[in-house]
Amino acid sequence: MVSAKDLCPCGLGEPYPDCCGPLHAGEREAATAEQLMRSRYAAFAVGDADYLLRTWHPDTRPADLDLDPAQRWLHLEILGRTGGGPFATEGTVDFRARYRHHGRTHALTEHSRFTREGTSWLYVDGDHD
Template sequence: MSVKNLCPCGLGEPYGECCGPLHAGEREAATAEQLMRSRYSAFAVGDADYLLRTWHPKTRPAELDLDPSQRWLRLEILSRTGGGPFDSEGTVDFRALYRLDGATGSLAEHSRFTRRGKAWLYVDGDHD
């Protein structure tokens, strides 16, 4: 397995076996953390449709324009609460490293998730 085919979410699995099936709508994220990782991967591969589809309708923007020059480098999950297979809500604290215009930066967020039926949805987040 080449590094090129690894999923951007950082779990070390091939994209086609990790976040790829979620992006394609073949299955739902089982936990809030899995949704967080798949959303990070969607940013990394430029899948705005998946990001909008997994955003809670009450907080979802009408459209989402991703900057194709922004390169997402690494995701670090810092902590999580709830968000398991039997929970209805959860939070994930993360840090994402990126490169934009030749400079490296980071985004830290405390993200909130809720479950609707079998699907986890991103509600909103507080940035550090």
């Protein structure tokens, strides 16, 4: 659980209630593909599977999502992006996420694809190493 004093896990350095918290609560939507990607990373970090499913494109979304409570997300690094701005309809974000699982640190690098439907950015899929 994230408290009002905690910095958002997305890495922008803002308090969670001023950053990804309102997106997770459904109070506002991500304005860009990168903002959605950061908010999804934060959702993994805080264990918000409902948000992850809600922001996943219906064509590629799994029926359910079981998050591993032993996995601790540590750091997000944005490596690059294409498109995905406030007026775009598609975008990609390349990132590296570091996490700890059963005492070992791992890194996940992914090229993620996003699309906008109406006013909502959605995660489509990604290629990862």
